[in-house]
Amino acid sequence: xxxxxxxxxxxxxxxxxxxxxxxxxxxxxxxxxxxxxxxxxxxxxxxxxxxxxxxxxxxxxxxxxxxxxxxxxxxxxxxxxxxxxxxxxxxxxxxxxxxxxxxxxxxxxxxxxxxxxxxxxxxxxxxxxxxxxxxxxxxxxxxxxxxxxxxxxxxxxxxxxxxxxxxxxxxxxxxxxxxxxxxxxxxxxxxxxxxxxxxxxxxxxxxxxxxxxxxxxxxxxxxxxxxxxxxxxxxxxxxxxxxxxxxxxxxxxxxxxxxxxxxxxxxxxxxxxxxxxxxxxxxxxxxxxxxxxxxxxxxxxxxxxxxxxxxxxxxxxxxxxxxxxxxxxxxxxxxxxxxxxxx
Numbered sequence: 001x002x003x004x005x006x007x008x009x010x011x012x013x014x015x016x017x018x019x020x021x022x023x024x025x026x027x028x029x030x031x032x033x034x035x036x037x038x039x040x041x042x043x044x045x046x047x048x049x050x051x052x053x054x055x056x057x058x059x060x061x062x063x064x065x066x067x068x069x070x071x072x073x074x075x076x077x078x079x080x081x082x083x084x085x086x087x088x089x090x091x092x093x094x095x096x097x098x099x100x101x102x103x104x105x106x107x108x109x110x111x112x113x114x115x116x117x118x119x120x121x122x123x124x125x126x127x128x129x130x131x132x133x134x135x136x137x138x139x140x141x142x143x144x145x146x147x148x149x150x151x152x153x154x155x156x157x158x159x160x161x162x163x164x165x166x167x168x169x170x171x172x173x174x175x176x177x178x179x180x181x182x183x184x185x186x187x188x189x190x191x192x193x194x195x196x197x198x199x200x201x202x203x204x205x206x207x208x209x210x211x212x213x214x215x216x217x218x219x220x221x222x223x224x225x226x227x228x229x230x231x232x233x234x235x236x237x238x239x240x241x242x243x244x245x246x247x248x249x250x251x252x253x254x255x256x257x258x259x260x261x262x263x264x265x266x267x268x269x270x271x272x273x274x275x276x277x278x279x280x281x282x283x284x285x286x287x288x289x290x291x292x293x294x295x296x297x298x299x300x301x302x303x304x305x306x307x308x309x310x311x312x313x314x315x316x317x318x319x320x321x322x323x324x325x326x327x328x329x330x331x332x333x334x335x336x337x338x339x340x341x342x343x
Contacts, residue, residue, distance in 0.1 A: 052296040056333035058216045059152055059294055063099075066126050066154075067290060067337045070103045074270040077170050080287065080339075081183045081267045082224065084241050089132030089150060089315065090322040094243040095221040099128040100183035102162070102170075109158040109196050121159030125166035127187050129153050130222065131209045132315065148315045149306070150297075152222075154215040155187075155208040158196065165191045165204065182267055182277075218302050220326060221295035225250060226266065228273055231284040239266055239273065293334040301329025 013021075072079050080101040088096040104122045111118055134147045157166060166186040168174045174185070190203045197212045207213070225240035235258065238250055242261035250259050260283075262275040273283040297305065305325055308317045 051299050052218075052331045053333070055216050055218050056294050056296045056331075059219060060292060060333065060335040060337075062154055062215065063128065063292060064335055064337045066101075066103045066105055067339045069105065070101050070126075070340050071123055072268070072270045072287075072340045075171075076269055076271070077172070078181055078267045078269050078274065079170060079183070081265060082226075083184055083265045085264075088130045089148070090317060090319065091130065091132070091150065091220055094241050094246070095223065096130045097128075097222055097224050097241070098130075098184070098187075099126075099224075100187050101126055102166075102183070105156050108156055112158075112160075112196060119158055119160045121163055123162060123167075124159055125157040125162045125183065125186065127153075127155040127208045129155075129208055130219065133209065135214045135217065136211055147306075148309055149217045149302070150220050151209075151217045152215045152219045153209045153213045155213040157193065161193050165193060184265075218297045219294050220297055220330065221293075221332075223293040224290055226290050227288045228268075228285050229288060231271070231286070236288070237285075239275070287339050289339055290337045291334065292337055293332055295326060295330045295332045297325065298329045298331070301325050304329065 070080065081099075083098045083100070084093045084096070085098060086096075087093050102123055103126045105124055105126065108122065108124045109119065130150065130152055132148055132150055135149055135151050136147075166183070169185045169189075170181055170183060172181050174180065186204055187208055188205050190205065192201045193204055193207055194201050195207060195210065195212060202210060223246060225238050225246070228237055228239055229235075230237050237258045237260055238254065239260045239262065240246055240250060242263050247259055247261060250257075260275070264276050267274040267277070268287045271284060271286060273285045273287070275281075275283070305317070305322075308321055308325075309315050
C-alpha cells in the first residue's frame with residue numbers, strides 16, 4: 001500500500017515584501033537615472049569646453065600667425081591700424097575692434113583660378129572684423145533674425161590686388177592728407193576687387209564680410225591691448241581703448257606700467273604711434289606685441305541667443321539677456337601675440 005507524504009505548502013509574497021521590493025527597485029532606478037543624468041551633464045560640459053576651445057583657437061591661432069608675419073617697412077608710412085567704430089549687435093564697440101594691417105600669411109592665395117601661374121609677391125592686406133549677420137551672404141530681413149550670428153571675418157587680399165588697390169592708400173598715391181594714408185581707407189572704400197572663389201567683383205568694404213571670409217562664429221567679445229616702446233623716455237607702455245573697466249584691470253595687473261588710452265583708433269608706422277588720428281601729436285615709438293582675449297559662447301549659448309533673437313524679431317536682445325548669456329555660457333581665452341617677427 002502506497003504512502004503519500006505531506007504536500008509542500010506554497011505561499012505568495014506578503015504585501016510588506018512586495019512594498020519593500022518595490023521601494024528597493026525605485027531607489028535603484030533613481031540611483032541609475034541620477035548617474036546617467038550626471039554623465040550626460042559631464043558629457044555636455046565636455047563637448048561645450050571642446051567646442052569653445054576649438055573656436056577660440058581658430059581665431060587666436062590665425063591672429064597670432066598673421067601678427068607675427070605682419071610687415072612694417074621703415075618708410076614713415078602707416079602699416080598697422082586698429083579701430084573701434086560702432087556697436088555690433090549687442091556687442092559694445094569697445095569689444096569689437098577692427099584690425100587692418102599687411103602680412104605674409106601662409107594660407108594666402110598663390111594662384112588665380114584662371115591661370116596656373118603663381119601670383120607675384122607675398123605681401124597681403126589683412127582685415128579682422130566682427131559682424132552680426134547671416135554667414136551666407138547679405139543681411140537677412142528681421143523676419144529671419146534667428147539666422148543672424150556673431151561672426152568673425154578674416155579677409156586676406158591676394159598679393160597682386162594688394163599691390164594694385166591697397167598699397168596706394170598707405171604710400172600716399174591716393175588721398176592728400178596723413179589721415180588718408182591709413183589701411184582703413186582701403187577696407188572701407190569702394191575699390192572693386194575680384195573674389196577668387198567665385199570671380200565676382202565686390203567693393204572692398206563689402207567683400208571683407210562676405211561668406212568666403214567667414215572664420216568662426218560665437219565670438220562675442222574681443223579685448224586687445226598693445227605693448228609698445230616709447231622712444232621719448234625709453235619705457236615700455238600699454239596702449240588700449242579708453243574703457244574704464246579694461247583700463248583699471250590693466251593698471252591692477254601691471255601697476256608699474258603706464259597705460260595710454262585712445263578713443264577710436266591706434267595706428268602705427270615703424271617709428272611712431274598715432275592715437276585717434278592725431279598725426280601732429282604722434283608718439284615716437286614702436287609696437288612690440290598684442291595681448292588678445294576672446295569670449296566664446298558654447299553651442300548651447302549660441303542656440304539660446306539665436307532663439308531669443310528670432311523671438312524678438314529684430315536680431316537684438318535686451319542688454320540684460322545678453323549679459324546673462326555671456327555669464328552662463330561664455331568662456332574667455334587669451335593669447336600673447338608678438339608682432340612684426342617678434343622684434
